[in-house]
Amino acid sequence: GQQLNQSPQSMFIQEGEDVSMNCTSSSIFNTWLWYKQDPGEGPVLLIALYKAGELTSNGRLTAQFGITRKDSFLNISASIPSDVGIYFCAGITGNQFYFGTGTSLTVIP
Amino acid sequence: GAVVSQHPSRVICKSGTSVKIECRSLDFQATTMFWYRQFPKKSLMLMATSNEGSKATYEQGVEKDKFLINHASLTLSTLTVTSAHPEDSSFYICSATWLVNEQFFGPGTRLTVL
Numbered sequence: 001g002q003q004l005n006q007s008p009q010s011m012f013i014q015e016g017e018d019v020s021m022n023c024t025s026s027s028i029f030n031t032w033l034w035y036k037q038d039p040g041e042g043p044v045l046l047i048a049l050y051k052a053g054e055l056t057s058n059g060r061l062t063a064q065f066g067i068t069r070k071d072s073f074l075n076i077s078a079s080i081p082s083d084v085g086i087y088f089c090a091g092i093t094g095n096q097f098y099f100g101t102g103t104s105l106t107v108i109p
Numbered sequence: 110g111a112v113v114s115q116h117p118s119r120v121i122c123k124s125g126t127s128v129k130i131e132c133r134s135l136d137f138q139a140t141t142m143f144w145y146r147q148f149p150k151k152s153l154m155l156m157a158t159s160n161e162g163s164k165a166t167y168e169q170g171v172e173k174d175k176f177l178i179n180h181a182s183l184t185l186s187t188l189t190v191t192s193a194h195p196e197d198s199s200f201y202i203c204s205a206t207w208l209v210n211e212q213f214f215g216p217g218t219r220l221t222v223l
Contacts, residue, residue, distance in 0.1 A: 003152060033211055042115075042202045042214035043153070088152065090212070097143075097212060102152045 004091055006100040014108050019076040021103045023089030031092035032065050032072035037102075038085045046087075047074070079107050111137050113205050115215035122193055123223055130188045130218045132203030138183035139205035143212060144176070147200045159186050193222045 004025045013019060023032070031050055035043035047058050049065035049072060056063055062075045072089055084107050089100035112135040122128050132142055141160050145153040157178050159165040165178035175197075177189040186205075190197055198221050204212040 031211075035214075040200075040217065040219070042113075042204075042217045045211055045213065048211050086150075092210075097206075099153055099155075104150070 004089055004098055004100040006087075006089055006103050008103060009101070010104040010106070012106045012108065013079055015079060015081060017079055019079055019083070019105060020073065021075075021087060021105075022071060022073045023091075023100045024071040025091060025098070026070065027091075027093060028069040029091035029093045029098075030069075032063070033090040033092070034061075034063050034072070034074045035088045035090065036085050037088065043088055076105075079105075081107050081109055083107050111205070111213040113139075113203065113213050113215040115203055115218050117218060118216060119219045119221075121221045121223065124194055125192055127189055127191045128193055128220060130190075130201055130203075130220075132186045132188070132205070132215050134184045134205040134213070137205075137207055139186075140183070140208055141206050142180055142186035143204045143206075144178060144186070144188050145202045145204070147202060147217075153202060156188075190220065193220070195222045198222045 004023050006023050033048050034046045037043040047063040052069045053067050054065040060077045064073045087103045091098050114133045116131045144156045147153050155168050156171045157165045157167045159178045159180040161180050161183050167173045180186040202217040204214040206212045
């Protein structure tokens with residue numbers, strides 16, 4: 001199915017730095033989701049957003065549902081080594097579920 | 110949160126044999142289950158969508174006779190890779206959802222076909 005555009009594709013950062021990544025689409029979505037996938041594991045849901053403009057936090061993670069409903073952002077503050085993994089956004093519209101292309105995060109101790 | 114299990118986590122088989130992978134939603138009833146395939150460092154590629162009691166809907170390019178999906182109950186879906194070949198080696202992940210909502214993923218199954 002359709003995939004959402006995520007950027008950046010990969011990031012290499014120092015431990016303690018903040019991280020920002022985003023997900024964009026030409027279509028409007030009703031729900032935005034952010035997942036993290038560790039190597040060899042299935043994706044785990046981090047944050048779910050249900051309303052345009054909504055800002056939701058989960059520990060050091062903060063995600064926002066864009067006002068235009070065509071994008072979403074994920075921020076990670078004060079990164080730590082266990083933040084390493086691939087982060088996927090996902091959007092739901094109607095009865096369709098679309099995945100982002102993924103952002104690979106590497107945290108250098 | 111919702112828990113989805115997959116079994117087996119790893120399987121190695123000979124070329125030409127069939128392999129069955131189970132996906133179970135442990136603490137909720139899943140109206141829909143999805144099967145994905147993932148290549149190294151790539152995003153998840155949707156293979157098929159299955160609703161309990163009905164035939165699975167396959168994505169374009171996915172052979173339904175090769176990847177047999179059965180969704181016998183609201184908590185169990187199975188994917189059978191028939192007559193497996195080395196090119197079928199991959200990481201297979203299932204997910205489950207209640208209505209059209211967040212998908213909860215299983216831990217994945219690593220299939221290696223020799």
